Amino acid sequence: xxxxxxxxxxxxxxxxxxxxxxxxxxxxxxxxxxxxxxxxxxxxxxxxxxxxxxxxxxxxxxxxxxxxxxxxxxxxxxxxxxxxxxxxxxxxxxxxxxxxxxxxxxxxxxxxxxxxxxxxxxxxxxxxxxxxxxxxxxxxxxxxxxxxxxxxxxxxxxxxxxxxxxxxxxxxxxxxxxxxxxxxxxxxxxxxxxxxxxxxxxxxxxxxxxxxxxxxxxxxxxxxxxxxxxxxxxxxxxxxxxxxxxxxxxxxxxxxxxxxxxxxxxxxxxxxxxxxxxxxxxxxxxxxxxxxxxxxxxxxxxxxxxxxxxxxxxxxxxxxxxxxxxxxxxxxxxxxxxxxxxxxxxxxxxxxxxxxxxxxxxxxxxxxxxxxxxxxxxxxxxxxxxxxxxxxxxxxxxxxx
Ligand SMILES: *Cc1c(COP(=O)(O)O)cnc(C)c1O
Numbered sequence: 001x002x003x004x005x006x007x008x009x010x011x012x013x014x015x016x017x018x019x020x021x022x023x024x025x026x027x028x029x030x031x032x033x034x035x036x037x038x039x040x041x042x043x044x045x046x047x048x049x050x051x052x053x054x055x056x057x058x059x060x061x062x063x064x065x066x067x068x069x070x071x072x073x074x075x076x077x078x079x080x081x082x083x084x085x086x087x088x089x090x091x092x093x094x095x096x097x098x099x100x101x102x103x104x105x106x107x108x109x110x111x112x113x114x115x116x117x118x119x120x121x122x123x124x125x126x127x128x129x130x131x132x133x134x135x136x137x138x139x140x141x142x143x144x145x146x147x148x149x150x151x152x153x154x155x156x157x158x159x160x161x162x163x164x165x166x167x168x169x170x171x172x173x174x175x176x177x178x179x180x181x182x183x184x185x186x187x188x189x190x191x192x193x194x195x196x197x198x199x200x201x202x203x204x205x206x207x208x209x210x211x212x213x214x215x216x217x218x219x220x221x222x223x224x225x226x227x228x229x230x231x232x233x234x235x236x237x238x239x240x241x242x243x244x245x246x247x248x249x250x251x252x253x254x255x256x257x258x259x260x261x262x263x264x265x266x267x268x269x270x271x272x273x274x275x276x277x278x279x280x281x282x283x284x285x286x287x288x289x290x291x292x293x294x295x296x297x298x299x300x301x302x303x304x305x306x307x308x309x310x311x312x313x314x315x316x317x318x319x320x321x322x323x324x325x326x327x328x329x330x331x332x333x334x335x336x337x338x339x340x341x342x343x344x345x346x347x348x349x350x351x352x353x354x355x356x357x358x359x360x361x362x363x364x365x366x367x368x369x370x371x372x373x374x375x376x377x378x379x380x381x382x383x384x385x386x387x388x389x390x391x392x393x394x395x396x397x398x399x400x401x
Contacts, residue, residue, distance in 0.1 A: 007330040009330075011330050011331070011332070012329070012330060012331035012332065012357075012360060012361060012364060013331075013332050013348075014331055014332060014333055014334075014347055014348045014349070014361045014364075015332050015333065015334040015346070015348050016148050016178060016201070016306060016307035016334050016346055016348035016350055017148065017177075017178055017198075017200050017201035017348065017350065017351075018200035018201070018206065018207050019200065019201055019202075019204060019348065019350050019351030019352065019353075020204070020351055020352045020353065020357075021204055021205065021206055021257075021352065022204055022261070022264060022352040024260055024264060025204060025205060025257045025260045025261050025264070025352075026257075027260075028256045028257050028259065028260035029206075029253045029254065029256050029257040029260075031253060031256050033252050033253060034252060036245065036246070036249050036250060036252055037245065041244070041245065041252065042243060042244035042245060043244065044244075044252075044255055044256065044259070045241070045243075045244030045245055045246070045250075045255070046244040047259055048064065048255045048258050048259050048262075049061075049062070049064070049241050049244070051258070051259055051262040051263070052064060052211070052258065052262065054262070054266070055180075055181060055262050055265060055266075055270070056180070056187055056195065056197075056211070056213045057186060057187060057188065057189075058187040058188045058195075058213045058214075058215075059188055060213070060214050060215060060216065060219070061214065061238050061241065062211055062212070062213045062214075063075070063211065063212040063213075063214070063234055063237050063238070064209060064210075064211055064237075064250070064255075064258075065209065065210040065211070065212070065232070065237075066208060066209065066210075066249075066250055066251040066254075067208075067209070067210035068198060068207060068208070068210060069175075069177040069196065069197070069198030069200075069210055070098075070102065070210075071210045071232075072177070072196045072197065072198060072210030072211055072212055073099055073102055073175065073196055074102060074106070074232060075196075075210065075212050075232035075234075076173055076194040076196050076212055077102070077103060077106050077108065077227070078106065078225070078227040078228070078229040078232050079194075079212070079214075079218075079221075079222045079225060079227075079229065079232060079233065079234045080139075080140070080171060080173075080193075080194060080218055080221040080222055080225055081106070081108050081139055081140060081221075081225055081227060082224075082225050082226040082227050083106065083107035083108065083226075083227065084107065084108075084109075085108050085109070085139040085140075086108070086109040086110075086111065086137050086138050086139060087103060087108055087109070087110055087111070087138060087139060087140040087141070087142055087170075087173075088110075088111045088113065088126065088129055088130070088138050088140070088141050088142070088170070089103070089110050089111070089112050089113065089141075089142040089143070090112075090113045090115060090121030090122065090125070090126065090142075090143050090144075090154070091112055091113060091114050091115035091117075092115050092117070092119070092120060092121055092143070092144050092147040092150065092152060092154060093115075093117045093144070093147040093148075093149035093150040093152065093337075093338070094117075094149035094150075094337035094338035094339075094340075095144050095147055095148055095149055095175065095177075096115075096142075096143075096144045096147065096175075097338060099142065099144065099175060100112055103142070106227065111129065111138070113125050113126065113129065116298075117149070117150050117152075117296070117339070117340060118150065118152065118296060118297060118298035118299065119152050119297065119298060119299040119302050120143075120147070120152050120153055120154030120155060120299065120302040121143045121144075121154040121159060123155065123158035123159050123161065123162040124162070126141060126143075126159060126162045126163070127162035127163075127165050127166050130162065130163060130166035130168040130170065131166045131168075133168065136168065136169055136170075138168070138170050139170055139171065139221075140170050140171045140172075140173050140193075141159065141163055141170050141171070141172050141173065142173040142174075142175075143156070143159055143172075143173070143174055143175070144174075144175045145174050145175060145176040145179040145183070145185065146176060146177075146178040146179035146182075146183055146304060146306060147304075148177070148178040148201075148306075148307065148346075149309070149336075149337040149338065149340070149346075150296045150297055150309050150340075150344075151295070151296055151297045151303070151304035151306075151307045151308055151309040151346065152296075152297040152299065152302040152303075152304060153179070153183060153302050153303070153304050153305075154302070155301075155302075156174055156185070156190050156192065157190050159172065160172060160190055160191045160192070164191075171193040171194065171217060171218060171221060172191065172192050172193045172194075173192075173193065173194045173196065174192045174194070174195050174196065175196045176195055176196065176197055177196060177197055177198040177201060178198075178201040178202065178306060178307075178350065179197075179201075179202065179306070180195075180197040180198075180201070180202050180203060180211070181202035181203050181204075181265055181270070181273060182201065182202030182273065182274070182277045182305065182306045182350050182351065183202070183274060183277060183304075183305055183306060184274045187213045187215075188215075191215075192213070192215065193214065193215040193217050193218040193221075194212055194213070194214055194215070194218050195211070195212070195213035195214075196210075196211070196212060197210070197211040197213070198210050198211070199211075199254065199258065201306075201350060201351065202273075202306070202350055202351055203258070203261050203262075203265075203351075204261045204264070204351045204352045205254060205257050205258060205261050206254065206257070208251050208254050209251060209254050209255075209258060212234070214234065219234070222234055222235065231248070274305070276353075277305035277306055277349070277350065277353075278305040279387070279388070280305070280349040280353065280355075280358050281303060281304060281305035281306065281308065281349060282387055283358060283362075283384040283385075283387040283388050284308040284347060284349055284358065284362065284384065285303060285308060286380075286383040286384050286386070286387045287362045287365075287366070287380035287381060287383055287384040288308060288310060288380065289380075289383070290377060290379055290380040290382075290383035291366070291369065291376040291377055291380040292375075292376055292377045293310050293311065293312075293313065293376060294310070294311040295308065295309065295310065295311070296309035296310070296311055296340065296344050297309065305349075306348065306349060306350035307334065307346050307347060307348045307349065307350060308346065308347045308349070309334075309336075309344050309345075309346045310344065310345055310346070310347065310365075311343060311344055312342075312343060312344065312345065312374070313374060313375055316372070316374050317342050318335070318336050318341075318342050318343055318344055318345040319335060319336075319341070319342050319345075320372070321345060321368060321369075321372050321374065322335060322345050324368045324371055324372045325364055325365065325368040328367070328368060328371060329364040329367065329368065331360075331361065331364045333345045333346060333347055333348075333365070334346030334347070334348055347361055347362070347365060349361070355388050358384065358388070359381060359384065359385065359388075362380065362381045362384050363381050365380075366378065366380050366381050
């Protein structure tokens with residue numbers, strides 16, 4: 001039995017965000033802080049603004065905030081809506097639930113389409129609601145692309161189609177905080193009006209940067225909105241960005257990191273990044289199916305490439321299990337959030353990640369299932385290896401493919 005107080009080797013951070021930061025990014029951040037109004041900063045400012053636009057692939061500006069993802073949620077709201085407005089949101093899990101609470105605090109009314117936390121948002125339900133809204137009271141449709149609490153991905157083009165089918169003018173807001181740079185995503189092509197993202201998940205940075213990608217329609221809504229805002233105002237930031245600066249002190253060192261992280265993503269190629277995450281998701285699910293445990297996401301079409309949320313069998317507590325994993329193997333797994341706390345644990349396979357890191361994570365889980373006497377069929381790690389080496393997918397992963 002390993003010593004549980006002294007750990008050797010690297011800690012395994014397998015939560016679905018914050019994710020592991022590559023050494024290259026850490027080295028890039030490890031710089032003296034510079035004058036954010038000097039010429040050296042302006043060059044960095046222009047470089048990251050350009051690079052970020054290439055990574056998000058939109059035509060319009062991407063706003064970079066010194067904030068968590070939650071700040072970028074708030075920014076999206078206060079720039080486009082006004083108190084008293086109404087929006088339609090889909091309950092996909094804990095993050096959609098938190099987002100709803102934030103929107104309500106801004107005095108915007110939320111029509112919350114109920115969900116069972118086992119799948120993505122239902123585009124048909126959204127279309128139906130929008131068709132009923134003859135007076136166009138609904139100003140925005142808000143969906144979480146990658147619901148990090150359940151491991152379910154929402155089909156954003158289907159949501160766009162639902163809005164178009166209903167011929168409804170509502171803005172489309174998408175939270176892809178854990179999807180950006182890890183799951184296929186197209187801000188312009190998919191007709192998203194405001195995309196909300198953060199630094200500490202697929203982008204492989206420490207926490208501290210939030211993003212809003214916006215459309216022309218969102219910019220027009222910005223001009224019309226009467227919400228009180230200052231720090232979050234897109235207008236001031238877009239203006240300052242023209243000279244490579246921000247209206248206030250930006251997170252200089254994180255911007256060094258952002259430049260390096262985007263360079264790494266470009267070297268690999270975004271499409272390869274997406275394919276890598278998909279393959280790791282498939283391998284993780286092969287282990288899960290072999291163990292005989294259940295996936296929190298019940299819709300194979302919505303299975304997440306970036307995390308696997310595993311349901312604990314009755315009589316076993318997920319947080320107790322995570323403690324066994326941490327104490328014995330120095331690995332952090334994601335907790336069940338909100339109403340599935342203690343019932344689910346999450347294995348992150350997102351960001352700076354490779355085959356052996358996945359095998360290490362899955363081995364830790366399988367060894368801990370043994371130690372914690374959680375009923376399972378051993379050999380899940382072998383099933384995952386077979387997916388990675390291409391020696392025939394397991395029954396479960398074949399059903400998915
Ligand atoms: C992490 C996450 C958030 C919250 O981001 P913070 O940086 O913690 O504010 C919101 N939505 C989703 C989908 C997330 O994964």
